[in-house]
Amino acid sequence: RYRRFQECFDPVSQKIDEIYKALSRNQSAQAFLGADNMEEPYLEGIQYNCVAPGKRFRPMDNLSGGEKTVAALALLFAMHARNPSPFFVLDEIDAALDNTNIGKVAQFICDTAKNDVQLIVISLKEEFYNKADALVGIFPEPANCTVSGVVTMDLTKFKIGGGGNDTTLL
Amino acid sequence: RYRRFQECFDPVSQKIDEIYKALSRNQSAQAFLGADNMEEPYLEGIQYNCVAPGKRFRPMDNLSGGEKTVAALALLFAMHARNPSPFFVLDEIDAALDNTNIGKVAQFICDTAKNDVQLIVISLKEEFYNKADALVGIFPEPANCTVSGVVTMDLTKFKIGGGGNDTTLL
Amino acid sequence: GMLHTLELDNFKSYKGHQVIGPFYQFTAIIGPNGSGKSNLMDAICFVLGERSNNLRVRKLMDLIHGAPINKPVATKCSVTMNYRDDKGEIRKYCRAVHGSTSEFRIDGKVVTPQVYNAEMEEIKIFIKAKNFLVYQGQIEQIAMKNPKERTALFEEIS
Amino acid sequence: GMLHTLELDNFKSYKGHQVIGPFYQFTAIIGPNGSGKSNLMDAICFVLGERSNNLRVRKLMDLIHGAPINKPVATKCSVTMNYRDDKGEIRKYCRAVHGSTSEFRIDGKVVTPQVYNAEMEEIKIFIKAKNFLVYQGQIEQIAMKNPKERTALFEEIS
Numbered sequence: 001r002y003r004r005f006q007e008c009f010d011p012v013s014q015k016i017d018e019i020y021k022a023l024s025r026n027q028s029a030q031a032f033l034g035a036d037n038m039e040e041p042y043l044e045g046i047q048y049n050c051v052a053p054g055k056r057f058r059p060m061d062n063l064s065g066g067e068k069t070v071a072a073l074a075l076l077f078a079m080h081a082r083n084p085s086p087f088f089v090l091d092e093i094d095a096a097l098d099n100t101n102i103g104k105v106a107q108f109i110c111d112t113a114k115n116d117v118q119l120i121v122i123s124l125k126e127e128f129y130n131k132a133d134a135l136v137g138i139f140p141e142p143a144n145c146t147v148s149g150v151v152t153m154d155l156t157k158f159k160i161g162g163g164g165n166d167t168t169l170l
Numbered sequence: 171r172y173r174r175f176q177e178c179f180d181p182v183s184q185k186i187d188e189i190y191k192a193l194s195r196n197q198s199a200q201a202f203l204g205a206d207n208m209e210e211p212y213l214e215g216i217q218y219n220c221v222a223p224g225k226r227f228r229p230m231d232n233l234s235g236g237e238k239t240v241a242a243l244a245l246l247f248a249m250h251a252r253n254p255s256p257f258f259v260l261d262e263i264d265a266a267l268d269n270t271n272i273g274k275v276a277q278f279i280c281d282t283a284k285n286d287v288q289l290i291v292i293s294l295k296e297e298f299y300n301k302a303d304a305l306v307g308i309f310p311e312p313a314n315c316t317v318s319g320v321v322t323m324d325l326t327k328f329k330i331g332g333g334g335n336d337t338t339l340l
Numbered sequence: 341g342m343l344h345t346l347e348l349d350n351f352k353s354y355k356g357h358q359v360i361g362p363f364y365q366f367t368a369i370i371g372p373n374g375s376g377k378s379n380l381m382d383a384i385c386f387v388l389g390e391r392s393n394n395l396r397v398r399k400l401m402d403l404i405h406g407a408p409i410n411k412p413v414a415t416k417c418s419v420t421m422n423y424r425d426d427k428g429e430i431r432k433y434c435r436a437v438h439g440s441t442s443e444f445r446i447d448g449k450v451v452t453p454q455v456y457n458a459e460m461e462e463i464k465i466f467i468k469a470k471n472f473l474v475y476q477g478q479i480e481q482i483a484m485k486n487p488k489e490r491t492a493l494f495e496e497i498s
Numbered sequence: 499g500m501l502h503t504l505e506l507d508n509f510k511s512y513k514g515h516q517v518i519g520p521f522y523q524f525t526a527i528i529g530p531n532g533s534g535k536s537n538l539m540d541a542i543c544f545v546l547g548e549r550s551n552n553l554r555v556r557k558l559m560d561l562i563h564g565a566p567i568n569k570p571v572a573t574k575c576s577v578t579m580n581y582r583d584d585k586g587e588i589r590k591y592c593r594a595v596h597g598s599t600s601e602f603r604i605d606g607k608v609v610t611p612q613v614y615n616a617e618m619e620e621i622k623i624f625i626k627a628k629n630f631l632v633y634q635g636q637i638e639q640i641a642m643k644n645p646k647e648r649t650a651l652f653e654e655i656s
């Protein structure tokens with residue numbers, strides 16, 4: 001049981017710092033995972049701590065809304081290193097992010113999608129979804145009860161020379 | 171006790187429909203409040219139901235994220251009719267709203283602020299805060315521990331002829 | 341592998357038979373408030389085997405189009421995931437609801453929930469761990485789990 | 499009446515003495531993630547009499563600047579609300595924390611928490627009902643309260 005747990009825990013705790021640095025696009029950012037009980041980690045808790053760029057080490061409950069979002073994404077993508085599901089589905093994860101962080105997270109998602117993980121995100125913000133390869137547009141059709149219509153749009157045709165910013169969508 | 175409760179409840183339940191229509195900018199939107207026990211309302215629950223424009227009557231837990239935000243704001247501003255606090259403080263209430271709803275809610279807040287209630291909102295979205303009379307900008311100052319710097323900017327000078335859209339802020 | 345297309349039959353706000361996709365490496369779902377974006381995520385979680393309380397309904401019957409206004413248009417609803425595996429072949433995973441029971445099919449053949457779940461784990465989908473799904477409004481809580489909850493998360497994927 | 503200016507002394511991320519404002523009829527607080535916007539809302543709720551668990555801290559001492567990194571810069575912190583009443587006069591409501599006790603002052607005079615709270619209710623601020631404050635991430639829950647909770651909310655303001 002110890003061996004199975006360590007096989008899971010080690011790759012994630014090694015990767016989490018690298019992923020948090022990539023999400024924050026800042027080498028001074030740090031993230032660590034530590035087991036309370038080194039001999040039998042599955043019996044006790046696992047601590048998670050992030051040091052946001054430009055800040056000091058402090059308890060996680062001190063983070064602001066946007067800082068928590070970035071910390072959570074780092075943990076999720078680090079766990080993926082150990083348990084590689086074929087795709088991610090993320091529903092409005094950008095709600096608490098300011099424009100700088102939206103750019104960083106969208107770029108990270110874009111880079112991750114290129115490396116063999118499929119990403120499906122729901123977003124209301126153009127700065128986020130204009131980096132996608134394709135859009136699935138949902139619109140309400142006139143009816144008694146809510147009816148959703150669907151339209152799909154391939155963006156790769158518009159992205160001459162990489163980057164997503166020259167596509168003025170919809 | 172019944173009298174005191176009714177004095178509170180009646181003005182709110184009369185106002186809620188009007189406020190919900192104003193927030194949705196749509197006369198077909200409806201909102202109602204109803205006490206489970208008409209004789210002694212304080213003993214049981216109060217039902218709250220909203221019918222979003224273009225939809226039918228359905229349970230509140232069926233609403234989407236953005237629809238819940240608008241329903242919650244209607245309730246808050248209706249309660250204000252009964253208990254008029256001097257100001258509101260709202261922290262990123264626009265997180266789940268799409269661009270159309272941001273416009274509607276920001277306009278409603280703007281109109282409400284003109285009628286003797288002071289509004290203080292925290293927002294990350296320019297479409298929301300460009301309608302304000304003044305901005306309080308918070309920025310991180312370089313330091314060991316997070317230190318907040320503050321700068322204030324009066325927008326009323328820029329708003330020749332109403333409307334906030336011609337101000338390209340920060 | 342990757343998710344190629346989805347087929348929805350009277351699932352939540354999707355009336356009748358709708359094919360959605362194809363999904364690319366990075367796909368964004370966009371649309372106004374209340375249009376049905378999160379319902380599409382519910383469709384994906386439903387076909388992977390998610391329980392009804394995480395699909396924002398009290399019972400599976402409420403997933404049928406029209407149920408919230410007491411006018412369900414049918415007695416069943418279903419979602420099919422057309423999944424392209426690593427060899428490039430399409431496999432069809434389908435889950436349907438008749439009344440209050442679920443039916444699972446792989447490439448058209450009915451299978452037990454256990455077999456279906458085992459096949460899901462074959463393609464590295466652990467619906468209990470959910471470390472690849474983030475529901476609306478839940479992202480911040482993932483960072484704030486308490487240490488014991490975090491251990492449980494690791495146990496799920498080990 | 500209305501909130502005119504705020505004076506913060508070593509409150510959360512606000513170091514030293516900072517005067518913030520004046521606040522207009524419609525004021526927006528803006529700034530990047532983690533800069534201190536919600537801390538400013540905490541300062542407003544603190545001076546109105548809010549308890550520590552709604553200020554995102556375990557104990558009042560943690561409100562002092564530097565507490566999260568175990569280097570509090572002072573033994574006390576305080577917030578003063580300069581409130582302009584309906585007649586246009588400025589009233590100073592001040593709450594300070596020394597160690598783990600709160601001290602309340604109105605126009606410079608120390609008062610008991612009960613008198614302070616009564617004065618707040620005079621200007622229609624019912625901190626228990628909180629129907630004029632929405633904390634970050636809480637807006638959707640306001641619509642989803644269960645019927646009994648809603649009744650309790652009405653009882654607070656009646």
Ligand SMILES: Nc1ncnc2c1ncn2[C@@H]1O[C@H](COP(=O)(O)OP(=O)(O)OP(=O)(O)O)[C@@H](O)[C@H]1O
Pocket residue numbers: 145146147225228232233234235236237266351352353354371372373374375376377378379380402403404405406407408476
């Ligand atoms: N079984 C059903 N039949 C028909 N309509 C349904 C059904 N279940 C839910 N709905 C409707 O779907 C709508 C909600 O859709 P959804 O939550 O997907 O919106 P959304 O696009 O995610 O919006 P937001 O951007 O606000 O999060 C509601 O209006 C609800 O009434």
Ligand SMILES: Nc1ncnc2c1ncn2[C@@H]1O[C@H](COP(=O)(O)OP(=O)(O)OP(=O)(O)O)[C@@H](O)[C@H]1O
Pocket residue numbers: 055058062063064065066067096315316317509510511512529530531532533534535536537538560561562563564565566634
């Ligand atoms: N007592 C304190 N002394 C110094 N810094 C503090 C103190 N308490 C909290 N902080 C810091 O304040 C920051 C959080 O600020 P706040 O929550 O106000 O951010 P925000 O501007 O609301 O961000 P967001 O847009 O992400 O919600 C954290 O980085 C935290 O470490």
Ligand SMILES: [Mg+2]
Pocket residue numbers: 234235377378379476
């Ligand atoms: Mg949604």
Ligand SMILES: [Mg+2]
Pocket residue numbers: 064065535536537634
């Ligand atoms: Mg905040």
